[in-house]
Amino acid sequence: MNGSDLAPETRTHLIRGCERIVGPEGVISAPDELRVYECDALTFYHRVMPDLVVLPTSTQHVADVVRLCREAGVPFLPRGAGTGLSGGATPDAGGVMIVLTRMNRILDIDVASRTATVEAGFINLWLTNAVKRHGLFYAPDPASQQACSIGGNVAENAGGPHCLKYGVTTNHVLGATVVLPDGEVLQLGGKIQDRPGYDLLGVFVGSEGTLGICTEVTVRLMPQPEAVKTLLAVFRTIEEASNAVSGIIARGIIPVAMEMLDREIIKAVEANVKAGYPLDAGAVLLIELDGPRAEIEAEAVGVEATCREYGCLELRVARTEEERALLWKGRKEAAGSVGRITHHYYLQDAVVPRSKLPTVLREIEEIGGRHGLIIANVFHAGDGNVHPLICFDLATPGDLDRAIAAGAEIMKRCIEAGGSVSGEHGIGHEKRDYLPLMYGPADLAAMQRVRAVFDPAGLCNPGKIFPADGPAGQGARNLQSPAMTAVSER
Amino acid sequence: MPVAASLADGLREIVGADGVFTGPALAEYRLGPATPQAAVFPRDESEVSRLLRLAWEEGLGVVPWGSGGHQSLGYPPSRYDLALNLGRLDRVLEYEPADMTATAQAGIRLADLQRHLEAGRQFLPLDPPLASQATLGGILGGNLSGPLRCRYGTARDLVLGIRVAQADGTITKGGAKVVKNVTGYDITKLYLGSHGTLGVILEATFRVYPRPPAEQEWWLSTPELEAANALAVRILGSHLAPSRVEMLDDAAARACGSPVRGPGLFVSIAGVPEAIRAQANDLARMAGEFGGVATEDAAAPQTRTGLSDFPWLAPWRDGKGHGAIWRGSVLPADCARAIRAIHAAAREHTEVVVAASVAHGILRGEIRADTTEGVARGLAASREALAALGGFLIVLDAPEPVRAQVDVWGPPPDGLGLMQRLKAAFDARGILNPGRFVGQI
Structure with a gap:
């Protein structure tokens, strides 16, 4: 659908203006071509076509387009690779979409300082590939890293399996060139660290494209570890596996990743790619250690002892790179395998304190049972970042409503357990009505003040993050509304 | 100026008679030429809220106060009525070792917090200067860090959530108590390092880390600074996992207890003993590549504290002679060049460490001279030297006459306009630490 009420002459004016800025080849305005941009990776989500799409190739282009929009009073939003999972890169109601995929150059690699500066459309995985020969890597590794862009990672403060030890995007971004919503170009942070002043960069990262558009990003690179050790522990129940997660942390061991797959996911994965997971297992825990060789050898002993202490049935240790890849294969293919067990699913992203995992996972299962739905879990256990996949079938009447109701209950329980609404996918459009579960009106008002300072006209990616009825949003009253269909197609 | 009776009464009504200091007791709260009308000691966050509400309504200038150890930073307040001492908000509120997170109030001293975390064999890996006195709120407000940052990052990386009293007394929170969160803006980052100008930090939730089973330290002496810098870059880009890599000029090395003459590195490595041994061999080999020699440090705990506190314990700060301490930044590979440039630029009139x-x-350093003019010239020359490398310098502490000659924050930062608008949005009446931060925010 086209949600915009833009007057035809305004649209024509914008198309002409954008063509002047980026050239005709960088402007998309034909409806059939715009359809590609009507949603991000939340494909079942409400689809809204932008009025036009602009593909700039420089910061100056972005600034000029933003200024043009501002003068016309038309909303605009940035988009990277469109792999986001919260509807953040879907227009709220038309407007101009600024797509940064053509801005994909490396601008600087500084091996001595261990930094790289790239344009916002540069792909996450390319970065690690580009610096490999210097013995370096870029740590945040979202599941979509082969496709997602660094600019999008900055917008969503993206995470990934390896963030347990190394932290998320905000911990690795040193600087950004941003186009503010009034068209001003501003350098936030940079290779030189700790400049005095407010941490504008810190609040910009994770602001989901609502405080401006970043066009260039400077990131910290990490030295490759001396050694990596990957273990797969098989458990009878997900509870035992969760206890093992807490036990490993309690021993003072911080693996680089601790990923959990439950029975449903194991079934799906085995049906799809044959990763060699035992079908009778309640859960498998994939644990990766990295660092100085002697350090991880010692840690591996602790991990093995903990897993056995919590009743692990089987423990596999990868001895070669091929074996490591095989252990990871099931995890990497998990999302893609879910189609083997369900037609549709609704994916959540809440985070709970690690010590609450066993309780919360049991409750998730109960909630699923009560609604007659299967809920599969594949998630970043070490971070407490649960990713329940609520399985349903759109063709079954009432199934979608049940999935949404179950999702709301799960979210409530996670927040009550001391958790947060989203660990790495962002709030976007999809989760905005959940925000009042976590933040009161005064908390949201403080955030809105920040927004108003950056974007007084409210034109930069409007309709995202904040509850639809403003910061005074009254609790969870929207949660039962089927308008909130955060649904992913397999 | 004697405190207005009605104000003192109003304050006592909120915090009790023993929670208000006036008169001579205020000497320790002096900032430059300014002395407050009162120092107040709230017992809980609702008292902080009521105090701020009063200040908001009366238009009183409020300076949040921890141990006061770093209050020398910044301009003197443009209005200063209340020193808001948070020392009685000193509790650990939540600590769950298995989550590796803890929540504590702002007034707790870091040293007391560390003792508390010892129960779970964990710690908060921040080692700012004057850590034995420093409070959590002060460390976060100043985003203070020390050599351990090499391995663990700064407060920015460690703090997960925050509770803040806004200028008008409203209490708000940001972030969460879990290790991963993208729910709304990461507003916590705004308060960290904002020097109390956007809100008063009441409590924070942060990551804690396991205490490493063992730790070992070395002095790596090198023929000259450039070799030390190259060696440091080599170590930092390698598979070694050091906790600290400090480079010191000759005088700093001596001040921090290096057993060998000349410039060099101080490196510490923590972990299991086997891993430390293996890395020690690699470290010695790498040092050799740059003509350096590794000597194990015999006085490790004192050295670590000395490095964190350097140059805060400079003798002129007790009134002996004229001097200044400063902090600055350049690129990692430019550290030796920066130190050389500072020596060359400032040496004429001053001693430089x-x-x-x-x-x-x-970078951090100290300048001493026979006159305050000499100190000011030395600072200006050092600032220029760092600016030529793309860096900057801020003055951490200097006597009044030096401050009169040198802008402690230096040139206004990029984005000052946005920062000013943020300040106006968060503190429309300008009561929180007014005038002290960059651009006299």
């Missing part, structure tokens, strides 16, 4: 946390290119 410099250390660098190479991993992040953070």
